[in-house]
Amino acid sequence: MSSTQTHHTDPQTxxxxxxAVSPTGFVFDPRTGATFSVNPSGRALxxxxxxxxxxxxxVDKLADDxxxxxxxxxxxxxxxxxxLKDQGLLxxxxxxx
Amino acid sequence: xxxxxxxxxxTGLNATDNPGPGVAVIRALRAxxxxxxxxxxxxxxxxxxxxxxxxxxxxxxxxxxxxAGRGAIFERLAYIKHRVGxxxxxxxxxxxxxxxxxxxxxxxxxxIGTFLPTRAQYEQRAKARLHELRTQHGVAVPDSEPxxxxxxxxxxxxxxxxxxxxxxxxxxxxxxxxxxxAVGAFHKAAAxxxxxxIVQQYIPGDDLCVAAVGDGQGGLIGAVPMKxxxxxxxxKGWAGVTVQDEPLMALTRDVMRALKWRGPxxxxxxxxxxxGYHLLEINPRFPAWVDLxxxxxxxxxxxxxxxxxxxxxxxxxxxxxxxxxVRASVNQIVNIADLAPLSTIGELHPDSQxxxxxx
Numbered sequence: 001m002s003s004t005q006t007h008h009t010d011p012q013t014x015x016x017x018x019x020a021v022s023p024t025g026f027v028f029d030p031r032t033g034a035t036f037s038v039n040p041s042g043r044a045l046x047x048x049x050x051x052x053x054x055x056x057x058x059v060d061k062l063a064d065d066x067x068x069x070x071x072x073x074x075x076x077x078x079x080x081x082x083x084l085k086d087q088g089l090l091x092x093x094x095x096x097x
Numbered sequence: 098x099x100x101x102x103x104x105x106x107x108t109g110l111n112a113t114d115n116p117g118p119g120v121a122v123i124r125a126l127r128a129x130x131x132x133x134x135x136x137x138x139x140x141x142x143x144x145x146x147x148x149x150x151x152x153x154x155x156x157x158x159x160x161x162x163x164x165a166g167r168g169a170i171f172e173r174l175a176y177i178k179h180r181v182g183x184x185x186x187x188x189x190x191x192x193x194x195x196x197x198x199x200x201x202x203x204x205x206x207x208x209i210g211t212f213l214p215t216r217a218q219y220e221q222r223a224k225a226r227l228h229e230l231r232t233q234h235g236v237a238v239p240d241s242e243p244x245x246x247x248x249x250x251x252x253x254x255x256x257x258x259x260x261x262x263x264x265x266x267x268x269x270x271x272x273x274x275x276x277x278x279a280v281g282a283f284h285k286a287a288a289x290x291x292x293x294x295i296v297q298q299y300i301p302g303d304d305l306c307v308a309a310v311g312d313g314q315g316g317l318i319g320a321v322p323m324k325x326x327x328x329x330x331x332x333k334g335w336a337g338v339t340v341q342d343e344p345l346m347a348l349t350r351d352v353m354r355a356l357k358w359r360g361p362x363x364x365x366x367x368x369x370x371x372x373g374y375h376l377l378e379i380n381p382r383f384p385a386w387v388d389l390x391x392x393x394x395x396x397x398x399x400x401x402x403x404x405x406x407x408x409x410x411x412x413x414x415x416x417x418x419x420x421x422x423v424r425a426s427v428n429q430i431v432n433i434a435d436l437a438p439l440s441t442i443g444e445l446h447p448d449s450q451x452x453x454x455x456x
Contacts, residue, residue, distance in 0.1 A: 018341075020419060030341040030418040032303065033324025 012094050016050035016084070029089070036087075041066055045080045055096040098403075103184030104135040105402055106177065106209075108160070108193060109382075110147030114426065115333055116385040118189040120147040123154070125391035125398040132399060137181055143439040149429045156181050159443035163193045170196050175207060180444070185210045185405040187361075187398070189382050191267070194219065212404040213360045214311075214381060221356055222379040224295045225266055230376065234355035237348065238376045239300050239367075243293035250279045253296045262297040265290035272299055302369040304377075305342065306334070307349045308387045310397050310404070312412070313359030318400050319413045320349050320364075321390040326421070334386055338421040339393045348374045361387075361401050386422055393420035 010017075020028040025038045027046070038046055044065055048058045059073045077096060084090040105126065109117030119138065126132045138157040140148050148157045158177050161169040170193075177183055186209050188197055197204070198216040220226065224243075231238040240257055243266075244250070254261065254276050263282035264270040267290045273279040283294050309320035322345050327336035349364050356379075363380040383398065390397040393416040400410045438445040 028338070028419055033305075033326065033338045033340040035326065035338070 010052055012091060013050050013052065015089050016046065019046075019050070019089070021046065041076070042080060045077055046084070049081060049084070049090070049096070058096070098131060100131045100133045101129075101399075101402060101406070102133050103406060104137060104155075104182045105185040105187060106137045106139050106174075106183050107187045107189060108139045108141075109189030109385075110138050110140050110145040110157075111142070112146040112150070114329060115331055116424075117147075118383045118385045118387055120150060120153065121385050121388040122187060122189055122383055122398045123147070125388045125396055126402065127153070128388070128391050129396050129399045132402075134184075135181065137177065137183065139177075140439060143436060146429065148439065148445065149431050149435065151429075154445075154447065156447070157439060157445040159439055163196050167196045167200070171200075171203070171207075174204075174209065178207060178209065183209050185402050187211075187401060187405065188213070189361075191381060194381055210405040210407060211360075212310075212313075212401055214313075214356075214358060214362075218356050218358055219381055222358070222362075222381060223266075224264060224378065225293050227295075227376070227378070230352070230355050234351070236351050236355055236376055237374055239298040241295055241297035243295050244283075245292050245294075247280050247283045250276060250283060250296065254279065257296070257298045260299045262299050264295040264297060266293055266295065270297075300367055300369050300375055302367045302375075304332075305340070305345055305366050305368060306337075306384060306386075307345060307364040307366070308361075308384050308390050308397055309349055309353070309358075309364060310361050310400050311353045311356070311358030312404075313357060315354045315357045317350055317353050317412060317414075318404070318410055319390070319395045319397050319416075320346060321393050321395050321397065321416045322346060322349075323386060323389060327423075334424075336421065336423045337386055337389065339389065339416060339418055341418040342368075344368075344372075344374050348376060352376060352379060360404075361397065386424075389420060389422045390416070392422065393417045 025043045028035050044061060048061055058077045062073045063069055081096050085092055107119045107122050109119030111117040112120045123136050135155040138148055138154040139160045140157055141162055160173050188194055197213055198219055201211055204211055227238055228241045230236040260272050260274045262270050263273055263279055265286035269286055271282040273282050286294050305324055307320050307322045310318040312318050322340050322342050323337045324340045325334040325337045329335055345366060348366055352364055361383040363384040365378040367375045367377055387397055395413050395416040403410050
């Protein structure tokens with residue numbers, strides 16, 4: 001697990017860029033020492049938001065990677081982003097566009 | 098850098114659920130490829146668990162409790178020096194440090210190197226005087242005051258508000274939500290540890306720790322910050338991970354600069370919800386998790402050994418973020434005869450079969 005790789009320089013997603021994410025979805029925040037786990041779709045969303053994907057692109061990615069479809073994907077992505085805000089991993093001003 | 102081939106004595110082998118730092122210090126030394134010396138354990142109890150950890154010690158000796166006085170301790174060190182040689186002494190317990198402070202010349206004359214704080218530095222970081230770091234050096238320390246009378250809690254309660262923290266002069270802290278609770282905590286801590294009692298403003302937040310070695314000139318030889326991932330009911334870290342926390346490192350550097358700290362220490366700090374950092378305590382020795390510094394690539398016990406020997410050690414700021422420890426509690430299976438040497442003759446030499454077997 002690498003904890004220092006930087007994927008993205010957008011200040012909105014700087015904290016996400018600093019997270020170390022293992023292939024199994026174990027996530028480590030090197031600033032706070034916090035750890036948590038995400039399932040495969042959570043990992044895809046986390047990495048997608050970190051990399052600056054739009055909401056439409058995230059939905060497409062979920063549809064492709066998990067052979068899923070429907071309005072739920074859009075809602076899931078937005079709920080996941082809100083969860084990241086609640087955890088202090090995204091600023092409150094962040095909006096998925 | 099050349100290999101270290103001397104003999105190092107380490108205390109604090111009480112590896113219980115509230116462990117002394119000795120085992121962690123020794124494990125860090127053993128893991129360093131350039132450590133090719135001998136390690137002697139100094140035990141206060143024949144059942145100190147670290148004595149019986151396979152491969153940890155080359156020899157172990159019982160030593161008198163600090164209350165026996167400096168003369169008894171130094172006499173024992175002279176005997177150990179005579180028996181197995183002794184080049185460096187690494188004390189790891191708060192209670193034994195006063196016997197060794199300002200004794201560097203005496204120990205050096207005995208051929209034993211140390212790298213410890215001065216008495217003035219040691220006293221300046223005491224809980225009862227920690228607030229002076231704020232008033233005299235501008236270090237962020239929560240509002241706190243040592244008191245000798247319980248009725249002072251009325252005044253401090255009005256000043257700090259509730260909850261506040263009532264701390265024993267040496268150990269223990271209780272968060273009190275009412276004046277009645279604070280009075281109870283005052284008398285409980287006073288009965289156990291004596292006076293003064295330290296009353297401290299309560300600041301909610303994340304507890305963080307830094308293991309560090311100060312160079313005695315206000316600089317930092319090395320430091321490794323750790324966030325606890327699991328704690329015992331006494332608040333001791335049972336698992337933890339190194340973190341990337343520049344404000345915490347800046348606070349540590351401020352403390353070193355203010356105290357001109359010399360030797361090992363542990364800085365305990367708190368990060369509040371707004372991201373502010375506050376110094377809570379400075380322990381004058383390595384913490385029991387200091388082997389994590391070895392895992393993080395910044396072996397602080399090894400640095401302390403070299404400094405004790407008088408070798409120059411370049412400051413090392415780098416460490417691996419994400420190095421973690423998970424402590425284990427294990428039963429060590431030994432023969433009852435293994436307990437005999439320390440209990441009877443006060444020394445154990447694991448390679449000597451005659452010292453272990455019953456006749």
